[in-house]
Amino acid sequence: MENSRRRFLKTAGYSILGVGAGSMLIGLSAHPTKAAGSGPSAASLFKQRPENREAERWGMIIDTRKLNESICEKMQQACHSIHNVPDIVGKFGNKKHEIKWIWPTEFRHAFPEREAEFLTEKLSHKSIIPVLCNHCDNPPCVQACPTKATFKRESDGIVMMDFHRCIGCRFCMAACPFGSRSFNFRDPRPAIKKENPDFPTRMRGVVEKCNFCAERLAVGKNPACVEASEGAMTFGDLNDPESEVRKLLAEEFAIRRKPNLGTFPSVLYIV
Amino acid sequence: MNDKNKIITGLVIFFLVALFPFWFNLIFGASDAAKGPDPVLTDKAKEAETCVADTQFMRTEHMQLLDQWRDTVVRDGQRIYVVENGNKYEASLSNTCMDCHSNKADFCDKCHNYASVTPYCWDCHTYPEETK
Amino acid sequence: MLEKALRGSKKYWTWLLILVVVIAIGFFFYVRQLYFGLGITGMSRDVSWGFYIAQFTFLVGVAASAVMLVLPYYLHDYKTFGKITVIGEFLAVASVLMCILFIVVDLGQPMRILNVILYPSPKSMLFWDMIVLNGYLFLNIIIGWNVLDAERNGVPPEKWLKPLIYISIPWAVSIHTVTAFLYCGLPGRGFWLTAILAPRFLASAFAAGPAFLILLSFIIRKVTRFDPGTTAIQTLAKIVVYATLANLFFFLCEIFVAAYSQIPSHLAHLEYLFFGLHGHGVLVPWMWTSIALVVAAIILLVIPQARRNETTLGFACVFVFIGIWIDKGLGMISGGFIPNPLHEITEYVPTVPEAIITIGVYAVGFLVLTLLYKVATGVKEDLAG
Numbered sequence: 001m002e003n004s005r006r007r008f009l010k011t012a013g014y015s016i017l018g019v020g021a022g023s024m025l026i027g028l029s030a031h032p033t034k035a036a037g038s039g040p041s042a043a044s045l046f047k048q049r050p051e052n053r054e055a056e057r058w059g060m061i062i063d064t065r066k067l068n069e070s071i072c073e074k075m076q077q078a079c080h081s082i083h084n085v086p087d088i089v090g091k092f093g094n095k096k097h098e099i100k101w102i103w104p105t106e107f108r109h110a111f112p113e114r115e116a117e118f119l120t121e122k123l124s125h126k127s128i129i130p131v132l133c134n135h136c137d138n139p140p141c142v143q144a145c146p147t148k149a150t151f152k153r154e155s156d157g158i159v160m161m162d163f164h165r166c167i168g169c170r171f172c173m174a175a176c177p178f179g180s181r182s183f184n185f186r187d188p189r190p191a192i193k194k195e196n197p198d199f200p201t202r203m204r205g206v207v208e209k210c211n212f213c214a215e216r217l218a219v220g221k222n223p224a225c226v227e228a229s230e231g232a233m234t235f236g237d238l239n240d241p242e243s244e245v246r247k248l249l250a251e252e253f254a255i256r257r258k259p260n261l262g263t264f265p266s267v268l269y270i271v
Numbered sequence: 272m273n274d275k276n277k278i279i280t281g282l283v284i285f286f287l288v289a290l291f292p293f294w295f296n297l298i299f300g301a302s303d304a305a306k307g308p309d310p311v312l313t314d315k316a317k318e319a320e321t322c323v324a325d326t327q328f329m330r331t332e333h334m335q336l337l338d339q340w341r342d343t344v345v346r347d348g349q350r351i352y353v354v355e356n357g358n359k360y361e362a363s364l365s366n367t368c369m370d371c372h373s374n375k376a377d378f379c380d381k382c383h384n385y386a387s388v389t390p391y392c393w394d395c396h397t398y399p400e401e402t403k
Numbered sequence: 404m405l406e407k408a409l410r411g412s413k414k415y416w417t418w419l420l421i422l423v424v425v426i427a428i429g430f431f432f433y434v435r436q437l438y439f440g441l442g443i444t445g446m447s448r449d450v451s452w453g454f455y456i457a458q459f460t461f462l463v464g465v466a467a468s469a470v471m472l473v474l475p476y477y478l479h480d481y482k483t484f485g486k487i488t489v490i491g492e493f494l495a496v497a498s499v500l501m502c503i504l505f506i507v508v509d510l511g512q513p514m515r516i517l518n519v520i521l522y523p524s525p526k527s528m529l530f531w532d533m534i535v536l537n538g539y540l541f542l543n544i545i546i547g548w549n550v551l552d553a554e555r556n557g558v559p560p561e562k563w564l565k566p567l568i569y570i571s572i573p574w575a576v577s578i579h580t581v582t583a584f585l586y587c588g589l590p591g592r593g594f595w596l597t598a599i600l601a602p603r604f605l606a607s608a609f610a611a612g613p614a615f616l617i618l619l620s621f622i623i624r625k626v627t628r629f630d631p632g633t634t635a636i637q638t639l640a641k642i643v644v645y646a647t648l649a650n651l652f653f654f655l656c657e658i659f660v661a662a663y664s665q666i667p668s669h670l671a672h673l674e675y676l677f678f679g680l681h682g683h684g685v686l687v688p689w690m691w692t693s694i695a696l697v698v699a700a701i702i703l704l705v706i707p708q709a710r711r712n713e714t715t716l717g718f719a720c721v722f723v724f725i726g727i728w729i730d731k732g733l734g735m736i737s738g739g740f741i742p743n744p745l746h747e748i749t750e751y752v753p754t755v756p757e758a759i760i761t762i763g764v765y766a767v768g769f770l771v772l773t774l775l776y777k778v779a780t781g782v783k784e785d786l787a788g
Contacts, residue, residue, distance in 0.1 A: 046349035046362065096447030096749065105745060112746035113668065131745070140590050146529035147518040155348060162345050163395065167518055168441075168511020171529055173451040177591020179744040183451055183511065185442035195397060197365060203394035204440035205511025218350055261590040 051220035057157035058135065058212055059238035059266040060223075061245050061254055066232035067128045072104035075130060078228035079210070084201040086191035099182040101210040102132035102225055107271070113258060123271065130225070133180040133210035134257060134265030135159045144175035150207070157266065158212045168205040177261050181209045238266060308385045311377035319371055323352060323360050334390070337364060365396045373399040404552060407781030408774045414626075415777065422770040429763010432756045433508060441511055444757040449749035450740040452509070454757055457736040458764070459505035461611070461728055463536075463582045464604060466498035468612020469543065470575035471642050477568050483638060487631045489779050490623070491616060492547035495575075497772035499540040504764045528585045535578045542571045547775075555782045579604045586739065594672035594739040597660070603653040604731075609646035611727040613639045614720035621717060623776065629783040640716055644704040647723055651697060654730075671746070676738045683748045686738070689729050696726030 079085070079102050088097045108116040110129040122128065139159050142152050149165035150172050152158070173181045187204045195201065199215060202208050213223035226233040236243035248254075254268035287294075316322075322329050324336065340362040343349050352362040361367050372378045375398040383390065436443050446453040472491035475481035507513050524530050546567055553560040583601035586592070617639050620631040661669040674680050676690045700722035702709075709715040737751040753761070 045353050046343045046347070047351040047353055048349050049351055097442055098448050109745040109747060143526040146524050146527040148522045148524050151346065153348060160345065164341055164345070165515070165518055165522065166512065167515045169509070169529060170451040171527065174592065175589045177744050179449070182448055184440065186440040197397045200365070200395040203391065214348065218348065258591060263590065
């Protein structure tokens with residue numbers, strides 16, 4: 001009796017171990033987009049849109065000299081309305097649960113590691129530095145994510161979020177040295193003034209951030225903030241010496257946020 | 272093995288309870304089982320005649336197909352779905368599926384309610400009635 | 404052996420009932436959190452980890468401290484601990500269980516938790532934390548239970564347990580090391596970005612855990628007929644002194660580096676915790692209390708007479724436990740988030756629902772601990788006759 005029970009428990013234990021390890025191996029080897037079963041999908045294929053814009057590494061240059069508070073507000077407005085970013089502060093009056101993809105801040109907050117004692121009048125008092133996800137070339141958030149819900153797109157270097165997969169552990173928020181990520185502490189939908197039907201909203205319990213307008217690049221457009229920036233922002237391929245961004249960088253001195261951390265941000269600032 | 276009888280009685284009771292739906296239907300007329308719902312097709316859907324795959328496949332596998340769409344669009348950035356006959360579709364639940372099947376209540380919900388599943392697609396994605 | 408947990412005095416059942424009621428209340432609030440979202444907690448965009456993760460960090464330490472009994476007994480054949488290793492192992496089981504529960508209640512989308520296994524990401528420290536925590540849980544259940552069973556039957560433990568016991572020793576170190584790596588590998592969080600975080604975590608763990616074991620031994624001696632033994636308790640007390648001193652030393656090293664180098668991104672967090680920053684400082688009185696408790700405990704523990712007196716020893720252990728709980732369960736996590744990466748200050752205070760859910764998780768731990776200890780002490784009582 002005692003023996004058979006022990007043997008049963010042992011076998012059961014090994015089986016569970018085996019199933020666990022097996023599923024893990026399958027998970028490790030399987031490509032995330034492996035074809036779902038047989039049927040018509042096997043013969044079907046996915047393609048990029050013909051108007052899709054390609055680059056090796058998308059980047060952005062923000063010329064803060066051309067910015068003022070009203071342009072910054074317009075940029076934020078454009079981004080947040082297109083991406084269904086909820087106005088948590090306006091709706092619930094709760095700054096702690098705020099969600100923002102791009103927002104203007106003061107120089108001393110955007111560049112806290114830089115000496116801010118002797119700044120120009122404009123830089124020391126006005127919130128005119130737009131900050132957003134830097135789409136780092138070496139993103140700490142991506143390596144922190146335990147489910148690959150946040151990942152760097154191999155094709156063009158954009159750091160993306162897969163809202164379907166995010167488990168809401170907020171490890172990426174701790175890992176991001178730029179405070180670029182927001183968490184949905186509650187259902188965001190009631191706080192969206194006018195839903196854009198072309199872009200999904202989010203649900204409670206997931207992290208979100210700027211996606212460099214991947215959905216607009218796919219239809220051949222520029223990011224929304226760049227369009228609204230009245231020429232203060234330039235967008236292009238940082239790896240292409242002929243691109244607009246590289247031409248600008250050849251002439252102007254640009255800085256990045258927290259370069260000492262080795263994350264290699266793809267957003268650069270001319271101040 | 273002194274408790275043989277107790278164990279066997281226990282097992283019998285367990286199986287009776289666990290298999291309740293099966294023997295209940297066998298004895299008291301399986302013919303009365305609730306009929307499966309018929310999803311309603313909109314005029315636009317009828318006109319199109321074919322979906323991105325044949326009806327049988329769509330009925331049984333649409334969730335896997337949607338999973339595949341979302342992974343490919345979100346993770347690989349490939350947004351166009353080309354089917355065997357060369358037709359191209361934008362891989363988008365809100366903009367492609369719901370364009371034809373704009374009657375969520377009569378198309379999606381009917382079956383989902385019958386099967387007692389609550390997919391969380393609509394927590395984030397929009398459907399036509401809502402945006403009007 | 405499980406039947407031992409089914410027979411007990413009226414007091415035993417009342418205690419279990421109280422725990423179940425507390426768990427039920429906690430669960431009720433957890434369901435509310437599930438529906439509303441983590442917005443019912445005090446966490447924010449800036450302080451994105453709070454009380455839950457802090458308790459997790461603290462309890463990983465308590466769990467790891469079982470090794471302070473296992474190592475002397477199995478590697479050095481220190482027989483005095485033979486009687487009570489199972490007490491340490493069962494404490495580890497209950498603590499790891501609470502750790503796992505704290506991770507789960509902290510998730511925004513807990514129903515997707517299997518994604519961690521479906522899409523394994525070896526570069527993420529959380530992936531490794533899942534492995535080491537679950538592994539440690541199973542190791543301690545298997546070892547503790549089987550050794551106790553052998554003891555009851557009057558036979559030596561089975562041979563296959565030996566390798567598991569040896570593995571469990573470095574494994575205990577690994578759980579707290581990986582937990583420290585969760586924090587100290589993050590760029591841009593100056594407070595945690597220090598190589599001494601893992602050693603410091605271990606030192607505080609080996610102080611708080613054995614201190615708690617001493618207190619548990621006192622309780623066991625009072626409510627059961629099993630006596631863990633005065634010598635064992637005194638040896639544990641010595642472990643507590645050394646570990647508390649090591650912890651204080653590591654902490655002072657930390658203070659020196661930040662204060663002498665005066666690099667703002669490192670100093671700002673300590674300034675916030677101990678003096679307040681730009682007028683914000685809810686944790687200041689707590690942090691000083693923590694220091695005072697630890698120092699008082701060290702004074703009590705290094706004086707041989709005070710250490711040998713079980714009343715003062717009890718006080719010292721309470722001081723160590725609470726002092727380290729404040730350090731790890733309150734200051735360590737929110738301190739790392741304040742100020743935020745943009746050098747703005749958002750303070751963090753846990754809300755009432757958050758505290759109730761936390762107490763609920765602790766109640767689950769104490770329920771499991773009570774049941775396991777009932778079994779263990781029941782067996783020991785039988786053996787004593």
